[in-house]
Amino acid sequence: MRLSRLFGKTLRQAPAEAETDNHMLLLRARLVEQLAAGVYSWLPLGWDVARRVQEIIRAEMNAAEGQELHMPGIQPRELWEESGRFDTFSGLYTLQDRRERWMVLGPTHEEVITDLVRRNVQSYRDLPQRLYQLQTKFRDEPRPRGGLIRVREFIMKDLYSFDADAGGLDASYDAMVTAYHNIFRRCGVPVVQVQADSGAIGGKDSQEFLFLTDIGEDTALICDHCGYAANAEKAEFRKPRAEVEQPLPMEELSTPGQKTIDDLVRFTGRSHARTLKAVFYIADGRPVFVAIRGDLDVNEIKLRNILKAVELELMDDAQVRIRGLVAGSASPVGLSGMTVIADDSVLESPNLIAGANQPDVHYVNVNYQRDWQADVVTDIALARAGAACIRCANPLRERRGIEMGHVFKLGTVYSEKMGATFLDPAGQAQPVIMGCYGIGVERLIAAAIEANHDERGIIWPDELAPYHVHLVGLNLDRPEVRDTAESLYRGLLAAGVATLYDDRQESAGVKFNDADLLGMPWRVTVSPRALERGGVELKARSQKDPELVAVSDALAAVLARVRG
RNA sequence: CGGGGAGUAGCUCAGCCCGGCAGAGCACCGCGUUUGGGACGCGGGGGUCGCAGGUUCAAGUCCUGUCUCCCCGACCA
Incomplete structure (x- = not known):
């Protein structure tokens, strides 16, 4: 290519919206141009890179026994109602056709692929199948950001595995993990594999591949000692032990003007771990009271999963008053009329200081079970830097990262809802066991630039370079x-x-x-x-x-x- | 959705407070001189100042509304 003929001249100054190195370079080198928030055109040089990335992905997917196919972007609403996600998948683009039938612009393709498989797989002899596509996804993001990091229309490689048993799923999952490491290595993007929350996709186990960088929007907690690594949404840790004491009689304590946990710590001279924190939420319209030890914070992702809630938000002041709660001194003691969720940190922490649900008064020596009970006691705590590793107790390191890929063991959540079954050797109908595995092409290219540049410009890894x-x-x-x-x-x-x-x-x-x-x-x-x-x-x-x-x-x- | 910021030439921005001929640098076109790390001279083209309404003799500038974009948060893969 003669540079004199190349469409798009380089820019000496990056447009003002670019803040990160990769975003400025994408624009200055004229790889992409923005059309709307989170919507970009690929210019010739950039599209060349995008094609090369897609070829690397294809090669690795094919090597992992993937078969490429291509599914529609426009999908009937009914399919999404079958899976139950029409009402729960936030950011779904919907539209009506000329006969006023509702359609969905596909943000992901579990529904369509499950429909394909239920029509075409009858026997265990038809399994396993690993089907993938490179296809445009549409997601109405609340806030697109960071150039190509979070966009509303993007090319995704999505592979779906279908197996007859758990061992088959494990094999498919492992094959994808290996392929993903190959892809990211070939694209020059170092990644760490972390335990992850499965979010709107559903299923049990899931892992993300994070490119660690300060501009990332995810947070990873990493143990350098044993190798445990997890997204903060999912991360578990060993909570500091409380002092072992005999339960003492609960008493009122006058606490004029003391509202926050920090206030109480200063006022009483006790540690944060000797207090009980109360937080109130509205989960899908239901009030929820959450109690956790004062040295810990609530992980709202974990909480949402426990509640199986689609919408979870903190109560505003008006709602707090209506429910009869006293902000600054709210108490689970004597509470009724709402769901109570407690972090398991309260179980073996005797004699805590908690609210008394009246202004300027707290209780001391509050003990779980004796003085209050929760509907659910489980881990809902947010891991932070320095927390003790769940496996080996060494301190966790906290790093920001960009999610490059995500793999899920879906199990039978979709196949059961949508009736995707096969006959096993005994002639019994069984739901197909599924996995799904995604990589965002735009985001991968942004990360490749972020990981491979200097102050003068991009340094393309050989396999991504549009020209050698x-x-x-x-x-x-x-x-x-x-x-x-x-x-x-x-x-x-x-x-x-x-x-x-x-x-x-x-x-x-x-x-x-x-x-x-x-x-x-x-x-x-x-x-x-x-x-x-x-x-x-x-x-x-x-x-x-x-x-x-x-x-x-x-x-x-x-x-x-x-x-x- | 909450908070903050910005819309003036393809890009970066000034002009707005204090109303009175729409500007600069880069980019672009022509001619000439240049050519090892973003050259120079001369000449030139390009704008419904985001949009709508209002105030005024007069609005880029003041007022109201609205749209869009960016950042932080919420939320989200």
Whole structure:
């Protein structure tokens, strides 16, 4: 490709909306252009990268016995009602056709693939199946952000596995995990595999592949000692033990003006772990009282899962008053009329300080079971940096990360609801056991740039580079330069090397800066200065200084490096 | 949805407080001189100042409404 003909000129200044390095580089190099919030066009150079990423994904999916197919973006609402997700999947794009029939723009394809499988799989002999596609997804995100990091329309690789038994699912899942590591390695993006919450997709086990970076919107907790790693949404940890004491009689304590846990700690001189924190939520319209030890915070994802709630929000002041709760001194003691969820930290923590549900009064020596009970006692605590690893008790490290891929063991949640069954060897109908596995292409490319750039521009990993050689001609008005450059260009093309030839009438500075910005792995410079020294210059994007190769050997030398 | 910020040329922004000829740099076009890390001279093209309404002799500037975009949070894969 001649750079003079390439659609889209590089930008010296990034548009104001870009804040992260990858976003600025995507825009400056003209890989993408924004059309609306979270909606982007791929320009030719960017689309070339996107195609290469998709080819890597295809190769790895095929190697893992995946079969590619392609499903519709427009899906009938009824399918989503069958799975129960029409009302629960937030951000679903819906539309009506001319006969006023409701349709959904697919944000994911569990429903459609399960429908396909129930029509086409009858016997255990038809299993396993691993079916995937590279397809455009639509999600009406509450807040698109970070350039390509969170968008409303994007290409996703989604593979769905169908197995006859749990062992089959494990094999499919493991094959995908291996393939994912291969994909991210080939794209130059380091990842850590973490335990994850399965969210709106459903199912039991799920893991995410996080690219650790300060610009990430997820939080990972990592144990460097034993290797435990989990998304903060899911992370478990060993809670600090309470002091062992005999339960003492519960008493009132006058606490004028003391409202927060911190107030109580200062006022009483007791530690945070000796207090009981109360938080109130509305879960799908129902009031919920949550109690947790004062040194811990509520993990709202865990809480939502316990409640099986779609919407979970903190009560506002008016609702708190209506329910008869006293903010700042709310108490589970004597509480009735709402669901009470307690973190298991309260079980073996005797003699806590809790609210008394009257202003300026707290109770001391509150003990679970004797003084109050919850409807559910379980782990609903949020893990933080320094918390003790659930496996080995060493302190966890907290890092931000971007979710590059997510794998789920769905089990039979969809196959049971949608009647996707097969006959086992005994002739019994069984629900198909499913898994699903997703990678976002846009996000992967953004991460690849974030992980592979310097202050001058992108440094493409070999497999993603839209061109492998960036051929720079300086002073192309001189015949010996032009002839050498043109001849090299033709030679590279004939040898099948993807080459971007900067044939513009621009100064050396402009051309070198664009070469660094665009980030092709190899730069070949043809100039009067180099020719006088008997050759052309060859430099890797990652190297500082070029080497000189003889004109007669130039083509062979470049080919050796590029293919090396 | 809550909080904050911004919409003026393709990009970055000034002008708005204090109403009075729409500007700069980069980019673009022409001519010439240049060419090893974002050259220079001369000449030129490009704007319903997000949109609607209002106030005024006069609105980019003041008022009201509205839309869009960005950031933080909520939420979400």
